[in-house]
Amino acid sequence: MALIEVKKVRQEPNGFRRWFCDEYFDLIIWYDDLHDLVGFQLCYDLGGDEHAFTWHRERGLAHNRIDDGEQYPHHDRSPILIPDGIFPHDEIAKNFEQRCGALPDEVRWLITNKLREYQSGARAAQDA
Numbered sequence: 001m002a003l004i005e006v007k008k009v010r011q012e013p014n015g016f017r018r019w020f021c022d023e024y025f026d027l028i029i030w031y032d033d034l035h036d037l038v039g040f041q042l043c044y045d046l047g048g049d050e051h052a053f054t055w056h057r058e059r060g061l062a063h064n065r066i067d068d069g070e071q072y073p074h075h076d077r078s079p080i081l082i083p084d085g086i087f088p089h090d091e092i093a094k095n096f097e098q099r100c101g102a103l104p105d106e107v108r109w110l111i112t113n114k115l116r117e118y119q120s121g122a123r124a125a126q127d128a
Contacts, residue, residue, distance in 0.1 A: 001099050015032045015033055016030075018031070024045065024095060026046060027111075051066060052066055061114060061118045
């Protein structure tokens with residue numbers, strides 16, 4: 001169980017993306033034109049109750065459920081992110097730690113720290 005890089009990733013103007021995946025996670029990493037890491041989206045529980053943990057340097061942290069649009073089987077709908085504040089930090093952090101060995105060090109470090117940062121903020125909000 002390790003995240004493996006997908007080599008042929010559709011690119012967008014003004015930067016580039018890398019994509020890593022396994023049976024539990026999808027990880028998309030965004031870089032700017034100068035190759036600075038500007039954000040990531042870690043999607044988890046693929047095929048189950050899918051959620052996305054996202055960080056972008058301009059927008060900060062977010063945790064959302066992925067609504068796949070399948071409740072309307074006769075409509076071709078794109079998945080969308082909807083607010084969902086419950087974040088199983090310990091489970092996600094443990095799974096990520098077990099699967100992140102092939103990631104660049106800066107990516108592992110950033111995601112691990114952002115997971116902690118989000119959890120710390122959520123705990124502080126509960127205590128307030």
